[in-house]
Amino acid sequence: MTLTAIPDEVAEMRRESAAAVAARDYDQINFVSDHGALVEELRDRYELVRTELERVTENTDKLKAQEDLVKRRTIDRDSLKAELLESRQKTEKETDKLREVSGTVLQLRLEVRDAIKQTEEAEKEIRRLEGAIRAHDRTTTTRSRD
16 A cells, blocks of 8 residues: 555545444434334333323222221121110110000009999999988978978
8 A cells, every 4th residue: 555545545434434424323313213103102101101000009099098988887887787786675675664564554544444434333323322312301301391
């Protein structure tokens, strides 16, 4: 290689270097354009996944709150169920007492009715006897006048 060939060789290397840079830039541009759509799709999918994860977290929180509410309501229901059973037992006892008292009241009413009936019959007898006494008194008074 001669000194005159060096500038030609340098020029050739510069052309090859420029061609390599141009090819690299072209490849980069093609890569970016080819993969830009994929990158954008990946970004969109990331946003969807993030949104869904937020929704899952939110729904998990709601589920926990609802499960807690169900537990509280179950406890309340069981408490009210026990209270209802106790109230029914008390009501049954009170109903039995009321039946006993009602039976006693009925028996007393029958006794009072019978006593009223006897009193009415006795009053009729008293009036009859009073009438007989008056009649007897009238006959004695009229005989004594004669």
